[in-house]
Amino acid sequence: MNELAGKIISGDIRSIARGITVIENDDAGSALLLKELYRHTGQAYLIGITGPPGGGKSTLVDKLIKLYRGQKKKVGVLAVDPSSPFSGGAILGDRVRMQQHATDGGVFIRSMGSRGHLGGLALSTSDAAKILDAAGYDIIIFETVGIGQSEVEVAGRVDTTVLVTVPGLGDDVQVLKAGTMEIADIFAVNKADREGVERCVIELGQLLSIKEMDQSTFLPPILQLVAKDNIGVAELASAVGKHREYLMADNRLDQKRKARLKSEVHNIIINRLDKWARARLTREMEAGEDLEGLYQKRTDPYTVAERFIKELQI
Numbered sequence: 001m002n003e004l005a006g007k008i009i010s011g012d013i014r015s016i017a018r019g020i021t022v023i024e025n026d027d028a029g030s031a032l033l034l035k036e037l038y039r040h041t042g043q044a045y046l047i048g049i050t051g052p053p054g055g056g057k058s059t060l061v062d063k064l065i066k067l068y069r070g071q072k073k074k075v076g077v078l079a080v081d082p083s084s085p086f087s088g089g090a091i092l093g094d095r096v097r098m099q100q101h102a103t104d105g106g107v108f109i110r111s112m113g114s115r116g117h118l119g120g121l122a123l124s125t126s127d128a129a130k131i132l133d134a135a136g137y138d139i140i141i142f143e144t145v146g147i148g149q150s151e152v153e154v155a156g157r158v159d160t161t162v163l164v165t166v167p168g169l170g171d172d173v174q175v176l177k178a179g180t181m182e183i184a185d186i187f188a189v190n191k192a193d194r195e196g197v198e199r200c201v202i203e204l205g206q207l208l209s210i211k212e213m214d215q216s217t218f219l220p221p222i223l224q225l226v227a228k229d230n231i232g233v234a235e236l237a238s239a240v241g242k243h244r245e246y247l248m249a250d251n252r253l254d255q256k257r258k259a260r261l262k263s264e265v266h267n268i269i270i271n272r273l274d275k276w277a278r279a280r281l282t283r284e285m286e287a288g289e290d291l292e293g294l295y296q297k298r299t300d301p302y303t304v305a306e307r308f309i310k311e312l313q314i
């Protein structure tokens with residue numbers, strides 16, 4: 001076995017950090033590492049915390065870390081910011097906030113930014129989670145900023161998704177329009193110490209009531225929290241536990257994870273094709289020949305694309 005993989009499995013923190021760097025930089029070693037680690041994964045439970053910036057996600061994660069550490073669980077946190085091309089940059093504040101856990105070997109916190117390839121963020125986050133999983137972390141939390149496509153993608157990579165909203169933000173409905181309604185297993189209305197919390201809860205309830213459900217559907221609870229004062233956090237953890245139990249029944253978790261694996265394979269294919277296409281276009285089209293031919297109407301974009309694709313023999 002690859003030395004790094006061996007050290008990751010033994011739980012060595014420095015090696016875990018190095019492994020995630022390998023993945024983020026998309027080094028050739030990345031696939032090799034994941035191939036070795038994959039069969040050691042599957043024990044961790046993955047929780048996604050998503051919602052608008054400033055909603056209190058990091059504050060909540062910080063409290064959840066404490067709670068799970070109290071249960072002797074090892075906790076890994078991946079703070080995902082699609083708007084940041086550099087890992088760590090935009091969410092440095094989060095690191096500072098969670099720094100008190102820095103000396104606890106049972107906690108691993110890492111910020112991850114976009115890698116610039118199609119589906120790259122979802123892929124690198126999933127891979128980073130696999131590293132933590134193989135290293136023996138029991139709970140892995142993805143904190144994702146915002147409500148865009150990347151978050152929906154990342155949310156698809158976890159077992160339980162918690163949507164954090166805050167009263168009076170004015171964009172509640174917008175949040176739900178973005179498809180987040182479908183992915184949320186639990187609604188956490190944070191900053192319940194502020195005005196408008198009841199209205200927010202009622203609105204969410206109304207939106208939920210129009211969601212198509214049958215007897216076997218998990219009814220997402222709407223919880224009120226004051227994360228900064230650790231109010232409602234235990235209830236949230238308990239709701240996550242209930243959702244986990246729901247998934248464990250009738251093989252739902254197996255099914256969910258199988259669907260996830262399929263989407264991961266899809267993602268790897270797309271990611272590599274995207275990379276290939278970029279490299280191929282740079283090589284061919286910057287020579288000018290094709291571009292000039294296209295521009296002068298000697299050929300057309302479809303013909304050029306199809307000629308490239310043929311090289312792939314698909």
Ligand SMILES: Nc1nc2c(ncn2[C@@H]2O[C@H](COP(=O)(O)OP(=O)(O)O)[C@@H](O)[C@H]2O)c(=O)[nH]1
Pocket residue numbers: 052053054055056057058059060190191192193194225226227228229
């Ligand atoms: N009033 C109030 N403020 C909170 C609460 N939870 C977090 N905050 C504050 O909201 C701000 C943003 O929190 P943060 O956790 O960084 O949000 P994130 O961007 O979603 O990760 C910080 O100043 C927190 O102290 C809460 O329950 N009530």
Ligand SMILES: [Mg+2]
Pocket residue numbers: 057058059091094143
């Ligand atoms: Mg944050």
